[in-house]
C-alpha cells in the first residue's frame with residue numbers, strides 16, 4: 001500500500017521535476033528537486049544498479065527524510081524513479097534514515113533503513129529512538145514490514161545506545177545476510193556493530209566489529225565493510241573529528257580502516273587508517289560490487305558543516321560524487337573515476353611537453369564538463385621551483401585553483417574565488433607524492449563540482465562549486481619552468 005505521505009511526495013516530484021532540469025549537473029546525481037544527503041541502498045538489483053538517497057523533496061533544506069530513488073546501467077546516465085520511502089509509520093515518523101539494500105533469493109528487493117522517532121522530554125530535551133526497519137519491493141514500490149522494527153534496543157550490546165544507532169549496510173555472504181550498523185556506546189565514542197540473519201528478517205547481534213578507541217571522532221556514521229584486494233576495508237564517516245596533521249580535518253570526516261577480518265571473533269584487525277577523500281565535500285560513502293567484480297563507491301559530495309550555505313537560485317541541493325572504482329595499492333585505498341565515464345568522452349585535445357612559466361593558456365583547453373589529465377614534471381633541473389598552479393572555472397573575477405607545492409609535497413585546493421558568497425571552509429591542503437619525478441593530476445569537472453585524482457587515484461579531493469557556468473577558462477602557471485602533458489576530453493552526458 002502506498003501511504004498518503006509517499007503519494008504526496010511522488011505527486012510533488014511529477015509536478016516539479018521538469019522545471020528543475022536545465023540547472024542540473026551533467027553527470028552527477030542530484031534529487032532533481034529538493035535536498036539530498038547520503039547515498040543509500042547502492043546495490044545491484046535485477047541486472048541494474050539502484051541508488052537511493054536521503055531526500056527531502058519539498059525544499060532545498062534538510063527535512064523529514066524520505067528515500068529518493070534512481071537506477072543506472074553505467075553509473076553515468078541515471079533514470080529517476082518515484083520516491084521509495086516516506087516517514088509514514090509510528091516507528092519512522094521522524095525520518096527514514098540511511099541504510100542499504102540487497103536482492104533476496106526469491107528476487108524481491110529488500111531495503112533496510114533506520115527508523116527515527118523523537119520524543120520530547122519534560123525538560124524540553126529531544127530524545128531520539130533509532131531502530132532498524134525493513135521494506136520489501138519490486139524495484140519501484142516497497143512495503144514496510146508488519147514486524148518492524150527488526151532490530152531495536154533489545155539486541156544492542158551492553159552500553160549501546162538507541163540515540164545513535166543507525167545506517168545499516170546489508171550484504172549477503174556464505175548463504176547468510178550480514179549488516180554493519182553505526183553506534184555510539186556509553187563512553188560517547190564510535191563503534192560498528194555486526195549483525196547476522198538467515199532470512200534478512202530476523203537478526204542476531206554478532207560482535208563489535210571495530211570501535212574508535214578514543215581516536216577518529218565520535219559517532220561513526222554510515223559504515224560499510226567489504227573485502228578488497230586481499231584485505232578488508234571498513235569505511236566510516238565520523239562525527240566530531242579532531243584535526244591530525246594534514247591527514248584528518250576537524251568536524252565531520254571520512255576515513256577507512258584497512259586490515260584483516262578475524263572471522264573467528266568477527267573483528268577487524270586494523271593495519272592502517274586513512275582519509276578517503278581529502279577535499280572539502282565528501283561524506284557517507286557507500287559501495288557495491290558490480291556484476292563484473294569491481295568495488296565501486298559513491299558518496300554525498302557535501303559537508304554537513306557547510307550544508308546551510310547554498311545557492312538560492314538552484315532547485316536542488318546536494319550531489320553525489322562520481323562513482324569510483326576502488327583498489328588497494330601499497331597498503332592504501334586508491335580510487336579512480338568509474339571507467340564507464342570514458343564512453344562519454346567527446347573530442348580529445350592533447351599537448352606534450354609544454355613549458356609553463358608565468359600564465360599559460362592552451363587552445364582548446366577550457367570547459368566546465370570535462371575529464372582532463374595534466375602530468376607535471378620539472379625542466380632540466382637547473383631551476384628550482386616552488387609552485388605550480390592550475391586555475392579552473394576561470395573568468396575575469398572567478399577561479400578555482402589546484403596549487404602544487406613541491407617543497408612541502410602538498411596540494412592546496414581553493415574555491416575562495418568561485419563566486420560563492422559564504423565564509424565557509426574554502427581551502428584544503430593535503431600531502432601527495434611525486435612518482436619518478438612526475439605528478440599526475442586528473443580533473444573531473446561538472447557544472448557544480450570538481451573532483452581531483454592524483455597519481456591514478458592515490459589521493460582524491462572533491463569539492464562543490466557554484467561559479468557561473470560562463471567561467472570556463474583553464475590556465476597554468478609556475479614560478480620556474482616546468483613541463484606539462486595535457487590530455488583533455490569534453491564530457492557529453494546530458
Ligand code: FRU
Pocket residue numbers: 037038054065097098114166167221222283284
Ligand atoms: C549521515 C547521516 C546518517 C543519517 C542520515 C540522516 O550524513 O547523519 O547518520 O542516517 O545522515 O539524513
